[in-house]
Amino acid sequence: MSVAARPTTASPATPTRESWPLMRGAPTDAALTDHLLAPLWRASRVWWLLFGLSTLGTLLLLGTVTYTVLVGIGTWGNNIPVAWAFAITNFVWWIGIGHAGTFISAFLLLLNQHWRGSINRVAEAMTIFALVNAALFPVLHLGRPWFFYWLIPYPATMNVWPNFKSARPWDVAAVTTYFTVSLLFWYLGLVPDLASARDRAPTRRRRLAYGVFAMGWRGSGFQWERYRIAYVLLAALATPLVISVHSVVSLDFSIAQLPGWHSTIFPPYFVVGAIYSGLAMVLLLLLPLRRAFRLHDIVTEAHLDAIAKLMLAMGLMLTYSYVIETFMAWYSANTAERYTYLTSRPFGPYAVAYWIMTVLNVVSPQLFWWRRLRTNTVVLFLASAGILVGMWMERFIIIVTSLNRDFLTSSWHIYIPSWVDWSILAGSLGLFGFLFLLFVRFVPSVAISEVKSLRIELANSPARSGHA
Amino acid sequence: MRDRTWSAGAYLAEFSSPAELKSAVRELSTRGYTGLETYSPVPVECGIRRSYSPLPVVVFLAGLFGGIASYAIQWYANAYAYPLDIGGRPPHAVPAFIIPTFEGTVLCAAIAAFIGFFVVTRLPQPWHPVFEIDGFERATVDRYWLAVDASDRRGAPDLTIRELRALSPLRIVHLEAES
Numbered sequence: 001m002s003v004a005a006r007p008t009t010a011s012p013a014t015p016t017r018e019s020w021p022l023m024r025g026a027p028t029d030a031a032l033t034d035h036l037l038a039p040l041w042r043a044s045r046v047w048w049l050l051f052g053l054s055t056l057g058t059l060l061l062l063g064t065v066t067y068t069v070l071v072g073i074g075t076w077g078n079n080i081p082v083a084w085a086f087a088i089t090n091f092v093w094w095i096g097i098g099h100a101g102t103f104i105s106a107f108l109l110l111l112n113q114h115w116r117g118s119i120n121r122v123a124e125a126m127t128i129f130a131l132v133n134a135a136l137f138p139v140l141h142l143g144r145p146w147f148f149y150w151l152i153p154y155p156a157t158m159n160v161w162p163n164f165k166s167a168r169p170w171d172v173a174a175v176t177t178y179f180t181v182s183l184l185f186w187y188l189g190l191v192p193d194l195a196s197a198r199d200r201a202p203t204r205r206r207r208l209a210y211g212v213f214a215m216g217w218r219g220s221g222f223q224w225e226r227y228r229i230a231y232v233l234l235a236a237l238a239t240p241l242v243i244s245v246h247s248v249v250s251l252d253f254s255i256a257q258l259p260g261w262h263s264t265i266f267p268p269y270f271v272v273g274a275i276y277s278g279l280a281m282v283l284l285l286l287l288p289l290r291r292a293f294r295l296h297d298i299v300t301e302a303h304l305d306a307i308a309k310l311m312l313a314m315g316l317m318l319t320y321s322y323v324i325e326t327f328m329a330w331y332s333a334n335t336a337e338r339y340t341y342l343t344s345r346p347f348g349p350y351a352v353a354y355w356i357m358t359v360l361n362v363v364s365p366q367l368f369w370w371r372r373l374r375t376n377t378v379v380l381f382l383a384s385a386g387i388l389v390g391m392w393m394e395r396f397i398i399i400v401t402s403l404n405r406d407f408l409t410s411s412w413h414i415y416i417p418s419w420v421d422w423s424i425l426a427g428s429l430g431l432f433g434f435l436f437l438l439f440v441r442f443v444p445s446v447a448i449s450e451v452k453s454l455r456i457e458l459a460n461s462p463a464r465s466g467h468a
Numbered sequence: 469m470r471d472r473t474w475s476a477g478a479y480l481a482e483f484s485s486p487a488e489l490k491s492a493v494r495e496l497s498t499r500g501y502t503g504l505e506t507y508s509p510v511p512v513e514c515g516i517r518r519s520y521s522p523l524p525v526v527v528f529l530a531g532l533f534g535g536i537a538s539y540a541i542q543w544y545a546n547a548y549a550y551p552l553d554i555g556g557r558p559p560h561a562v563p564a565f566i567i568p569t570f571e572g573t574v575l576c577a578a579i580a581a582f583i584g585f586f587v588v589t590r591l592p593q594p595w596h597p598v599f600e601i602d603g604f605e606r607a608t609v610d611r612y613w614l615a616v617d618a619s620d621r622r623g624a625p626d627l628t629i630r631e632l633r634a635l636s637p638l639r640i641v642h643l644e645a646e647s
Contacts, residue, residue, distance in 0.1 A: 028610065029509065029609060029610030030606075030609055030610045033509075033609045033610065153541050153542075153545050159549070159550065160550060161544075161545035161546065161549055161550040162545065163546065163552055163554070164542045164545065164546050164561070164564055164565055164568060165546065165554065165557055165561050165564040169568065170567045170568060170571075173538075173567065173568040173571035173572065174567070174571055176571075176575070177571040177572075177574055177575040177578075180575060180578065180579070181574065181575070181578040184578055184579070184581075184582040185578075187582075188582060188585065192509075192608065195608045196509065196608045196609060198608075199605035199606070199607075199608045199609060200605070200609065211594075215586070215591045215592035215593070216591055216592050216593035216594050216595070216596065217591065217608070218507060218596055218598055218599070218607065218608075219507050219508055219509060219607050219608050220471050220505055220506065220507050221505055221506040221507070221508070221512070221514060221516055221518075222471065222505065222518060222589070223589050223591075224508070224511040224512075225511075225518055225521070226521055226523070226585060226588050226589050227511075227585065227589070228511060229521045229523050229524070230523055230581050230582070230584065230585035233523060233524065233527050233577075233581045234578055234581050234582065237527075237531075237574050237577050237578045237581065238578070240570075240574065241574060244567075244570065244571075248567055248571075251567075449509060449510050449511075452509060452510045453510040453511065456486055456510060
């Protein structure tokens with residue numbers, strides 16, 4: 001039993017600490033373009049299967065939304081005092097998911113992070129589809145969704161104007177701006193790739209269709225120069241939105257007096273949580289896509305490693321927020337605050353959701369301290385799914401536990417979601433999948449011109465050799 | 469230079485790499501050519517002198533307009549046209565108006581950047597002389613093209629062709645002037 005008999009830690013089998021390349025292999029530009037455009041020309045059986053499933057989900061959403069509009073939101077489980085429940089939980093969750101797209105495409109562009117180029121298209125598409133889902137919920141929650149335009153300031157014959165001291169018009173301003181800017185940024189980024197698709201299209205009809213959307217792009221030096229200026233301008237305009245949108249959403253809560261909502265940490269806490277859940281959704285979509293479209297040479301371990309590190313950082317900041325808001329509740333010495341944070345949430349009727357949230361959001365990112373786990377696709381996939389569930393639970397806890405037991409015990413009430421609540425949530429996942437599947441089928445899901453630029457840049461600078 | 473001003477036609481040369489395109493532009497520029505334009509699947513910085521883009525100024529002004537307009541709408545709605553006393557808060561509530569003002573600024577600036585890009589590049593443009601060239605489709609895939617305006621001050625067609633040929637491109641194409 002001598003210690004010397006054990007293998008030494010510095011054996012040659014130990015993986016070395018060198019970093020991964022941002023790109024592998026040396027395909028020709030034509031081969032690379034064709035590889036990245038291939039999903040546009042034919043659909044696999046798996047795609048049709050998933051598309052069928054997501055269509056069913058979308059139909060479920062359509063059916064339950066129609067039912068809600070016809071009958072009213074009494075079909076949902078929420079009632080006074082829990083007036084906000086699934087609808088607002090879903091709204092905050094979806095809009096949070098949207099944040100990673102802008103974070104990756106705009107924030108990281110301005111920070112000159114080369115690895116964003118291979119994944120930004122997927123992240124931007126995810127943002128747009130998440131926002132489509134998010135916008136649905138507050139509109140339905142209005143009760144009379146056909147009057148949603150009353151939130152927009154326009155000279156009406158009634159002479160009534162929206163009240164801008166309320167958080168609701170802020171949400172309208174923040175979400176419409178975010179959606180519009182994300183869509184414009186996404187489309188501008190697409191133009192050169194749509195031109196590639198036009199020029200590689202196998203049939204005349206497709207050539208015409210992509211040609212219309214490519215708007216006659218011919219890649220002249222003048223166009224490229226103006227394009228880069230416009231792209232960077234849009235990125236610079238989108239970057240403050242990464243911070244502002246979820247800050248505005250958090251103000252819906254923090255300007256109220258309710259224990260569990262009335263807190264100054266909310267804006268940064270919400271932004272961190274948003275980027276966290278968004279990165280999880282990016283991985284959840286990217287990992288199967290990478291496998292299905294054989295993108296291993298373009299989305300390498302370097303990308304997975306970078307996203308996992310970001311998730312770890314966001315997870316730690318979120319944990320800090322959980323700790324601080326609980327500490328502040330205790331430190332305030334306010335009976336209602338202390339009750340909400342120290343009794344109702346961890347031990348009250350929704351304690352299960354609270355502990356699911358804590359375990360999934362606080363513990364699962366800790367896996368990413370290990371380099372090997374940061375590039376293990378199974379671990380990444382499961383952790384991302386877990387974080388998405390955890391983040392949904394977080395919004396549920398913030399909304400429902402604060403409302404269902406506030407200052408007066410006489411107004412306490414238990415909230416139970418109805419089947420319509422669950423169906424709309426499931427249906428919105430279906431709609432998200434539906435839109436995303438259409439995206440990967442008809443739009444180049446990797447920014448081809450950016451990847452080609454990166455390849456040329458890496459070839460010309462062997463010193464950097466593309467390490468992240 | 470802008471490639472929509474070829475009144476006398478143009479000569480185009482096809483290259484297979486950005487490095488060849490760059491050195492070709494450098495070579496012709498030192499010989500005094502001014503009417504040069506490139507076509508590439510990725511942005512290639514060739515040092516062709518261009519006018520300043522008006523876009524940054526336009527975007528700034530649009531943002532300024534968006535901010536002022538958003539604030540003015542809120543002031544008009546809540547402080548002037550329809551003041552509501554809710555909890556004794558002032559009708560002209562500056563802190564509450566900050567958020568829509570910020571959003572209006574970003575929204576107008578972003579829309580201006582997007583539309584402005586298509587205006588300054590004159591897109592959408594369904595047809596352009598270069599689309600007539602067989603094989604020009606590869607300019608968005610893996611080929612790098614150089615165009616020389618036939619009315620360039622170095623003028624003489626055979627000289628241009630000779631000097632282009634000296635750069636050993638894959639091929640040279642002559643686009644006739646539009647009649």
